[in-house]
Amino acid sequence: MAVCRIAVYIRLSKEDDKTKDESGSITTQRLLLRKYAAEHFAEYELTEFCDDGYTGTNFERPAVRELLKRAKKRELDCILVKDFSRFARDYIELGAYLEQIFPFLGIRFISVNDHYDSAALLGNGAGIDVNFKNLLYDLYSKDISVKVRSSLAVRKEKGQYVSANSPFGYEKSPDDRHALVIAEDEAQIVRWIFSLAVEGYTSVETARMFNEMQVQTPIEFKIKKGKTSRVPKGEKFLWNSSTICQILRNEVYIGNIVQKKYEKDFVGGKNHLKPRAQWLVGRGHHEPLIDREIFDMVQKGRGKGRMPRDNRTHPLVGKLVCGACKSNLRCRGGKNPYFSCPRRYFSAMEDCVVRADALFVEEAVLLQVQSNVQGGGSAKELIENAVDKIVVYKEQQITIQWKPHLLNTRGDTI
Ligand SMILES: [Zn+2]
Incomplete structure (x- = not known):
């Protein structure tokens, strides 16, 4: 039986260093891959390719380049990695290698932790394509969900944007x-x-x-x-x-x-x-x-009517304004209603009110109104007659702006 020429590829990134995650260390990867080789191959010779401190977002890494060079010269039969992300974090490029380049060169590719072995997929016909693509999309969407915004990771898969107009945004x-x-x-x-x-x-x-x-x-x-x-x-x-x-x-x-x-x-x-x-x-x-x-x-x-929520209108809505942008606050929430500024999603509006507890705001407003305004009537009437705007700040500080004829009232910040 011919000796299988195995390339073991190991990568330690700068991020790995920071987290001190032992499972990603060079030693761990080396042990895992050597063990795998020993258990799955009878006759083999092993060459190690190791990139220390390189990101996986491209192939500009000395060891991976050497590995690919040797692969193209047909000096390798099999490539062994711990997981796909060690080899490449650009899944589109990874896909090109796994689906086209390595099969063309006759190289078997094994990713131990992903349970991926190109040899096991052989003869599977169309299944290879579909299964593998699903896997890629899986990996890819995971990437998006962790907010990897790096434009390096974003490559065209297929198709080009051909419309004359760009979409809003x-x-x-x-x-x-x-x-x-x-x-x-x-x-x-x-x-x-x-x-x-x-x-x-x-x-x-x-x-x-x-x-x-x-x-x-x-x-x-x-x-x-x-x-x-x-x-x-x-x-x-x-x-x-x-x-x-x-x-x-x-x-x-x-x-x-x-x-x-x-x-x-x-x-x-x-x-x-x-x-x-x-x-x-x-x-x-x-x-x-x-x-x-x-x-x-x-x-x-969408399409199911509205999402579950309590769309209450609070009696103070209309009086309450955001201390940062002066927008009217909205009342949200079910059991524990709160006020928030609808503009707070703007990155430029970082001091907008995120959450001001409705009970707290009511109490604070009542307290101030009662101590500042003489005369009877219900709380609602007092607020209606005396208060122009209630300015709420991010830290739930509240300032009441009185209607002009009541400007001679005492201090108004609590
Ligand atoms: Zn605001």
């Missing part, structure tokens, strides 16, 4: 007109829309609130950037629920591009939507704006 890259890059001013609003949806805002409520707060619409952004010269039908452009819905279901925000959604009935005929399964989806095409988990959560909530 993105713009065409100045270097490559088929590539999309994040337009941060628009992206903030997209993230905001998703955050509100997770909180249970319906698209109608979000649209209404945006119009109230005069949030710029996608068209207005385009006009501002000189991309269109459209004029509004009415007085101005407004948000509506279908715009919000379109954004919430658009996979472009998780880094995918979806093409070939429509087909023509006959030559020159009308476009109609194809079944979802027939769309061409390119995954990992560009940097995502929204985590996969959030996106999936929102999709589950």
